[in-house]
Amino acid sequence: MHLIDGKAIASRLRRSLKDRVQTLKKQPHLVVVLATDHPASLSYVTAKEKAAIEVGFKSRIIKDKFTEASLLKCIDELNQDSEVDGILVQLPLPDGFDQNKVIDRIDPTKDVDGFHPHNLAMLVQDREGFVPATPKGIIRLLKESNIHLKGQHVVIVGRSLIVGKPLIHLLLKENMSVTVAHSKSKDLKALTLPADVLIAAVGVPNLIQPDMVKKGVIIIDVGINRVDGKLVGDVDFEALKDVVEAMTPVPGGVGPMTIYALLENTYEAVLRKEETL
Numbered sequence: 718m719h720l721i722d723g724k725a726i727a728s729r730l731r732r733s734l735k736d737r738v739q740t741l742k743k744q745p746h747l748v749v750v751l752a753t754d755h756p757a758s759l760s761y762v763t764a765k766e767k768a769a770i771e772v773g774f775k776s777r778i779i780k781d782k783f784t785e786a787s788l789l790k791c792i793d794e795l796n797q798d799s800e801v802d803g804i805l806v807q808l809p810l811p812d813g814f815d816q817n818k819v820i821d822r823i824d825p826t827k828d829v830d831g832f833h834p835h836n837l838a839m840l841v842q843d844r845e846g847f848v849p850a851t852p853k854g855i856i857r858l859l860k861e862s863n864i865h866l867k868g869q870h871v872v873i874v875g876r877s878l879i880v881g882k883p884l885i886h887l888l889l890k891e892n893m894s895v896t897v898a899h900s901k902s903k904d905l906k907a908l909t910l911p912a913d914v915l916i917a918a919v920g921v922p923n924l925i926q927p928d929m930v931k932k933g934v935i936i937i938d939v940g941i942n943r944v945d946g947k948l949v950g951d952v953d954f955e956a957l958k959d960v961v962e963a964m965t966p967v968p969g970g971v972g973p974m975t976i977y978a979l980l981e982n983t984y985e986a987v988l989r990k991e992e993t994l
């Protein structure tokens with residue numbers, strides 16, 4: 718089995734991005750807004766801020782006990798601040814917040830998470846916009862690993878806005894045949910068995926078992942699940958080691974590529990502005 722080492726690939730890409738950042742006229746500035754006390758969310762935003770500073774960006778976290786109204790006001794201020802290039806509001810939001818209303822408020826030219834309807838529409842139309850970080854990171858991971866995509870059959874398990882749905886369009890753009898399985902699919906195994914490439918983005922530990930895939934499949938495990946204090950993916954890694962041609966580990970697979978893709982989006986936000994000046 719070939720281990721798709723997202724940690725090593727992301728580290729190499731970050732070094733190259735750091736060099737490109739030096740050639741910009743303006744230092745990219747990423748602001749991450751956190752409205753919850755959720756420990757996992759706090760660790761994600763801290764990792765994002767750290768990676769941003771490491772590649773030469775300016776970055777800060779705004780963490781507050783927001784109401785929906787004060788969060789919208791904060792976004793308005795960041796939209797108007799010409800110093801700020803990228804705004805990321807960490808999801809999920811606290812219960813009762815209208816997620817669509819919050820996302821709609823972000824200036825699409827600063828929406829480095831790519832969830833604003835403008836950017837999602839650009840994605841569907843194969844036009845230039847911000848692509849959500851996890852799907853963008855997955856495509857980059859596949860390409861950096863020289864995995865043949867054109868004409869291959871990819872099966873995505875999971876249809877969330879954050880991962881599964883944007884992936885459909887990105888993989889179609891790579892000329893793959895795309896199947897999507899989800900919680901209401903009748904026979905998951907029948908859908909996953911023919912996959913040349915399987916992408917699991919579910920949030921159920923060890924859901925994908927050896928009898929669900931064909932020998933030589935390539936697996937991208939997006940899942941991050943905490944089991945007995947340990948992080949595991951959606952794929953039974955140990956059981957599948959001898960079946961797959963290549964597979965990502967958890968942790969150290971998709972996670973670091975997600976952070977890299979966010980940095981690249983922020984860099985692109987500045988580049989696009991400088992190119993249109």
Ligand code: NAD
Pocket residue numbers: 851874875876877878879880881898899900901902905918919920921924939940941942971972973975
């Ligand atoms: P989500 O809960 O929004 O979506 C889960 C999807 O899985 C849904 O579309 C649902 O239909 C499907 N599903 C649920 N049970 C299923 C089953 N038994 N069979 C088939 N499909 C089923 O989750 P999400 O935000 O897309 O995240 C999915 C996983 O990926 C989580 O573990 C999350 O922590 C992880 N994640 C990782 C990264 C990363 O950077 N590595 C980024 C985002 C999410």
